[in-house]
Amino acid sequence: PANGLILDKTEANWPGSIAATGLALASYPVGVERGFMKRSAAAERTLATLRFFWNSPQGPDPDATGYHGFYYHFLNMQTGRRAWQCELSTIDSTFLLAGALAAGQYFDADTEAEAEIRSLAEALYGRADWCWAQDGGETVTHGWTPEHGFLEYRWEGYDEALLLYVLGLGSPTHPLPESSYTAWTATFRWESCYGYDYLYAGPLFIHQLSHVWIDFRDLQDAFMRSKGTDYFENSRRATFVHQRYAIENPRGFEGYGEHCWGITASEGPGPSTLKLNGIERRFEDYVARGVPYGPDDGTLAPWAVVASLPFAPEIVRPAISFCIHQAKLKAAKAYGFKAAFN
Numbered sequence: 001p002a003n004g005l006i007l008d009k010t011e012a013n014w015p016g017s018i019a020a021t022g023l024a025l026a027s028y029p030v031g032v033e034r035g036f037m038k039r040s041a042a043a044e045r046t047l048a049t050l051r052f053f054w055n056s057p058q059g060p061d062p063d064a065t066g067y068h069g070f071y072y073h074f075l076n077m078q079t080g081r082r083a084w085q086c087e088l089s090t091i092d093s094t095f096l097l098a099g100a101l102a103a104g105q106y107f108d109a110d111t112e113a114e115a116e117i118r119s120l121a122e123a124l125y126g127r128a129d130w131c132w133a134q135d136g137g138e139t140v141t142h143g144w145t146p147e148h149g150f151l152e153y154r155w156e157g158y159d160e161a162l163l164l165y166v167l168g169l170g171s172p173t174h175p176l177p178e179s180s181y182t183a184w185t186a187t188f189r190w191e192s193c194y195g196y197d198y199l200y201a202g203p204l205f206i207h208q209l210s211h212v213w214i215d216f217r218d219l220q221d222a223f224m225r226s227k228g229t230d231y232f233e234n235s236r237r238a239t240f241v242h243q244r245y246a247i248e249n250p251r252g253f254e255g256y257g258e259h260c261w262g263i264t265a266s267e268g269p270g271p272s273t274l275k276l277n278g279i280e281r282r283f284e285d286y287v288a289r290g291v292p293y294g295p296d297d298g299t300l301a302p303w304a305v306v307a308s309l310p311f312a313p314e315i316v317r318p319a320i321s322f323c324i325h326q327a328k329l330k331a332a333k334a335y336g337f338k339a340a341f342n
Helices: 018-033 039-055 090-106 112-127 161-170 178-185 222-227 231-248 302-306 313-326
Strands: 070-072 143-145 190-193 196-199 272-276 279-283
Touching: 018 039, 018 090, 039 090, 039 112, 070 090, 090 112, 090 161, 161 178, 178 222, 196 222, 196 231, 231 313, 302 313
Parallel strands: none
Antiparallel strands: 190 196, 272 279
């Protein structure tokens, strides 16, 4: 649509997702560089998106688009207003702002359109009030709703909020205090699994998403310095843990193996309980599946394997080949793999 929003998924009458929109903003430069779209077309789409978010209604009203510089997780594709009484999401706003900043860095030409992209990207970033999102605590809350105020959950434990805290700390207008980051890393769990020592997070996407925007190779905070590693290497180890889990296959799912793995947050075949080969299995719908503690209902996401390519190409390339030639996951899909299969 003219507002630049991107659908959360292709199901009929589904709303737009600000996270998907942020990923789109980061993808347009890739499309230009790889010859999929012209720079002028990418700039036009980007500018439409940034103008919409800058000019859309901000405030405590229940049908606004955002508040305090953050945005609602899901937005009506036509009106751009809040959908489903969803939450004002700090993490999804992070991905949106990261996409805007990536666009601002890429579109560096001395033209009126690209200058406006840079200006709007900085303005959007500067409007986000990270301190407000702390709600008086050290760590950042998951979000807020006009009906009930701040959500009870906070970004604690290693997760995709790595990018959130980086953007929050770097804000030119409403920066998080250093103590916020320290409080977040204090909740980390360092574990040993299948012979790999790593910073634990169950779903594979957590080890990937922040890396879309930041190259963490050889970058260390105090936590990683104490472990003698960095977040990129940690993601590499986590990728091997996921493959090893599939090889060990502790729940005995048919097909798991060296080239068939990839457990993450994804859609699934449930909710339902079925008895298969004498074993009662519980299947979930959308859930943050993880390794090694679960949940694991036999649902794999090939995109999570592909997204692991930068970290462990030696095990990802054979897995991609398996998805194409053995599992036939591209057979009926024009633009890539099925999102998930069981």
